[in-house]
Amino acid sequence: MTLTAPDLERVVSEAKRVLAQNRQRGTSAWDGRRYDFVCPSPTAYPFQWLWDSSFHAIALLHVDPELAKQEIRCLLQGLQADGFMPHMLLWEKNAHERALAEYSIRLAHPFFTATTQPPVLARSIERILDATGDVAFVREVLPPILRIFDWWRDVRDPDGDGLVAIVQPDESGLDASPKYDEAMGIVLGPPEEVLPALRRSMQRLFRAYDGAGQRREPMLDVFLFEDVMVNSIYADGLRALGRLCRAVGRPEREAAEREARYRATLGALVRKCWDEDAAAFWDLSRVLTFSCLFPLILPDLDPGIARRLVERHLLNEDEFWLPYPIPSVAASEPSFDPGWTTATTWRGPTWVNVNWYLYWGLRQHGFADVAAELRRRALAMAATSGIREFYDPFTALGEGAHDFGWTTLVLDLANA
Numbered sequence: 001m002t003l004t005a006p007d008l009e010r011v012v013s014e015a016k017r018v019l020a021q022n023r024q025r026g027t028s029a030w031d032g033r034r035y036d037f038v039c040p041s042p043t044a045y046p047f048q049w050l051w052d053s054s055f056h057a058i059a060l061l062h063v064d065p066e067l068a069k070q071e072i073r074c075l076l077q078g079l080q081a082d083g084f085m086p087h088m089l090l091w092e093k094n095a096h097e098r099a100l101a102e103y104s105i106r107l108a109h110p111f112f113t114a115t116t117q118p119p120v121l122a123r124s125i126e127r128i129l130d131a132t133g134d135v136a137f138v139r140e141v142l143p144p145i146l147r148i149f150d151w152w153r154d155v156r157d158p159d160g161d162g163l164v165a166i167v168q169p170d171e172s173g174l175d176a177s178p179k180y181d182e183a184m185g186i187v188l189g190p191p192e193e194v195l196p197a198l199r200r201s202m203q204r205l206f207r208a209y210d211g212a213g214q215r216r217e218p219m220l221d222v223f224l225f226e227d228v229m230v231n232s233i234y235a236d237g238l239r240a241l242g243r244l245c246r247a248v249g250r251p252e253r254e255a256a257e258r259e260a261r262y263r264a265t266l267g268a269l270v271r272k273c274w275d276e277d278a279a280a281f282w283d284l285s286r287v288l289t290f291s292c293l294f295p296l297i298l299p300d301l302d303p304g305i306a307r308r309l310v311e312r313h314l315l316n317e318d319e320f321w322l323p324y325p326i327p328s329v330a331a332s333e334p335s336f337d338p339g340w341t342t343a344t345t346w347r348g349p350t351w352v353n354v355n356w357y358l359y360w361g362l363r364q365h366g367f368a369d370v371a372a373e374l375r376r377r378a379l380a381m382a383a384t385s386g387i388r389e390f391y392d393p394f395t396a397l398g399e400g401a402h403d404f405g406w407t408t409l410v411l412d413l414a415n416a
């Protein structure tokens with residue numbers, strides 16, 4: 001598990017190759033719009049995904065900042081007038097019918113889905129500003145991004161508690177995570193039964209939403225989940241928006257409002273989700289996944305809570321501190337599936353976007369040594385198996401798609 005200088009060079013050049021290779025350019029049958037973005041995988045995921053592209057933009061900063069801006073501009077073409085941002089934009093729909101047939105998705109329009117994904121993109125804009133100082137770019141993209149966050153508040157916080165809700169599992173991006181098993185009616189059985197059971201359950205969900213309309217879906221309470229990871233990303237985004245509003249000289253009250261909302265969401269996470277005895281953040285689920293640690297990404301999380309999360313769980317070798325941390329599910333959980341025997345996502349393997357977020361979170365909470373070790377092992381993992389979708393946390397064996405888009409965040413780790 002060493003990481004030599006040639007290893008690091010190889011990881012960097014592989015990541016750059018993937019960013020170039022996964023680039024999709026053309027004119028879409030969707031009103032003749034032009035698209036130019038990096039897809040997660042040309043074979044398995046040839047479309048544009050919301051949180052993937054937000055991560056791609058950060059990785060692209062290490063190739064060419066103009067490509068990072070372009071990634072965001074392309075994505076924002078999907079934004080709707082009311083602030084709804086679809087989780088998938090199907091630019092080259094007709095060319096990828098086979099891939100499309102594999103997904104359980106609901107469409108709001110022939111070219112985009114009816115669901116959203118975590119609003120990572122405020123953090124992406126903050127990183128673009130830090131890397132380029134391009135205030136004009138921020139001024140251009142800030143209004144649409146403010147609308148996205150207002151949509152979350154207006155449509156997805158029906159009880160007004162500061163925590164926003166997702167209405168189906170893939171809105172968190174953690175599609176098949178066992179944290180949703182109970183809410184989806186999945187009973188743990190043989191691995192090969194998990195995926196078919198999930199698909200059946202998704203169809204039930206889709207039938208329940210049929211014809212309801214986006215604003216009514218949360219009211220139906222079919223699957224209403226105030227997810228800890230989603231809310232951590234939402235809160236972090238509001239924090240970033242406060243900073244961005246100031247950077248472009250918008251009225252002070254606009255920045256102050258976002259910061260107040262950031263603190264309200266952080267406060268609600270602590271009040272409603274923090275379990276002092278278990279030293280974990282729970283949402284509706286009591287399954288120990290990386291999500292329980294995710295408020296670590298917030299700089300204003302209470303230092304005592306941060307310490308307990310790190311010492312009790314993150315560094316626990318029976319849970320998350322495996323040879324290649326951080327697994328998506330703690331090794332102590334019955335649903336933990338490091339070898340991907342369920343052939344579906346987020347049930348045990350290690351993902352680079354999770355490590356990337358936690359790396360920066362650990363650093364800002366004063367755990368520089370832990371962060372450095374996490375970085376080293378994440379890069380060693382990519383050096384072992386290439387730029388894969390996810391990895392076996394014991395062996396670093398690559399799993400899922402090859403040449404996977406957001407795993408190129410190793411570029412940001414390599415330069416950290």
Ligand code: GLC
Pocket residue numbers: 040045049051052172173174175176345
């Ligand atoms: C899978 C992941 C999701 C991701 C998508 C495209 O569905 O679970 O988070 O956005 O693939 O990479």
